[in-house]
Amino acid sequence: MLSSLLCVAPATIALPAHAQIRTGQAAAVEASSAEPLSSVPTLAQPTEGNSRFQWSSTAPLILPKPDAAHQLVAVKDPSVVYANGKFHVFMTTAGPQGWGLAYTSFRTWREAQGARLTFLDRSGIGPGYRAAPQVFYFAPQKRWYMIFQGGDPLYSTTSNIDDPLSWSAPKPIFATVPDVVKGDDGRPVWLDFWVICDDSRCHLFNTGDNGRLYRSETSLHDFPRGFGNMQVVLNDTRDRLFEASMTYKVAGAGAYVTMVEAIGPKGRYFRSWTSDRLDGSWTPLADSLADPFAGSGNVDYPGGRWTLDISHGELIRAGNDQSLTIDPCNPLRFLHQGVDPRADASDYLNLPYRLGLLTAARQNPISAMCRTKRDTNPRTNAQR
Structure with missing residues (x-):
């Protein structure tokens, strides 16, 4: 999402922190010109052959729906929970008026395109710069x-x-503000906050568009107060460890998995790591451009490729509480943001992001953690 340095007068923000957004888009824009993506072989076909994760993508399912009071061109950064028989999706909105939050709900993914948006500036959250939501039930x-x-x-x-x-x-x-996230000028460089709890503590992860993943913690009893002990837990170059981290418990496996968005030559993609504890060290899982967790080279688009970006999103969880558990015995699903690479990338605020759903198309390093009889149909629940 955006760094905290940008939280001023949203409609007229300059965007220095994302001046490099075209790193993953400019080549695609120049190559595709006015042609549809499906007619450009270098863009439409996966280019990496070593990916252990493979995905199948829907068309965009959640679209911007402006009203008289909200001039938006994009929906981004989704968080999704399943409760009371419905999917509840929270997201960032973007457009000429700046950044905000919105919500939608539906019973099946087939209903997602027709579901209405509710703008959360009408709630107690209020107007102003709000972005990159994460939602969970704190039991x-x-x-x-x-x-x-x-x-x-x-x-x-x-x-x-x-x-x-x-x-x-x-x-x-x-x-x-913790000192560790302050830049050379003393101002904070932190964004995309993510909370996950174990049996005794809650951990907050965040990125900074600077090649670092940070973690802080508090006790389960004190949450949401008392966060401290912030430290760097992953460190790399800016483009290889950029933003939008997400961390989950893998059911029945005694393991956690984390993913962080990176910038590649053909768009945004996710790298991944595993650990046996949230405050432990992280071991690479699928962490390269040739073998990503999800990226342009390991996603198939049966209805036609609509984006080169697998960007800020969330896996569909097995539950909705603070443990953020995913089930390795069912195909992973990943709601993410993407944008047409031909869009004008000079104005980040007005890039026309949409939300689409990936479904794991074969067994992978996470499904290999399943300890029970697994569902062998990779499309099970894809349209639940």
């Missing part, structure tokens, strides 16, 4: 939490996920 308090960025990390809560206008006014997670 110890019997409350839903939304973690998001408004410059610094913020949270809001509700007891009723079905009422998008019930979210509370935002509160800060940190009383002061």
Whole structure:
């Protein structure tokens, strides 16, 4: 998403932190010109042959739906939970007026395109710069939490996920900015905040568009207060460890998996690592351009390729609580953002991002962690 340095007058923001956005898009734009993506072999066909993960993509399922008060051109950064018989999707909106948050819900993915958007500036969250939501049910308090960025990390809560206008006014997670995320000028460089809890502690991960993944922690009892001990847990070059980290518990495997978005020559992609504990060291899983977790080279588009980017999103979880558990015994699904590579990449705020759904198309290093009889149909639940 955007760095906290950009949280001023959203409609007129300059975007220095994303001046390199065209790193993964410019070549594609120049190569494709006005041709449809499907007619450009170098873009339409996967280019990497060593990927252990393989995916199949839908067309865009969640689209921007402006109204009289919201001039948006993009929906981005989805967080999705399944509760009360519905998928609940929270997302960033972007357009000439700046950044905000929206919500939609539906019972099956076939209904997603027709589902209406509710803009969360009408809730207690209010207007202003809000972006990159993450939503989960915090079982110890019997409350839903939304973690998001408004410059610094913020949270809001509700007891009723079905009422998008019930979210509370935002509160800060940190009383002061940790020194480790301050840049050379003393200003904070942190974004895309992600909380996951184990049996005793809650851990907050974040990136900074600077090649670093950070982690801080608090006790399960004190959450959402008391976060501290922030440290760098992964360190690489800027483009190889960029933003939008997500971390999950793998059910029955005694393992966690984390993914971080990177910038490649053919668009955004995700690298991945595993660990046996959230405060442990991270071992590469599928962490290269040739063998990514998900990227332009290992995704098939049966209906026609609509993007080269596998960017900021969320896996569909097996539950909805603070453990953020995924089930390796069923095909992974990944709701993500993508954009037509021919779009004008000079104005990041107005890039026309859409949300599409990936489904794992074969066994992979995460499905290999399944300890029970697995479902052998890779498309099971793809349209649930």
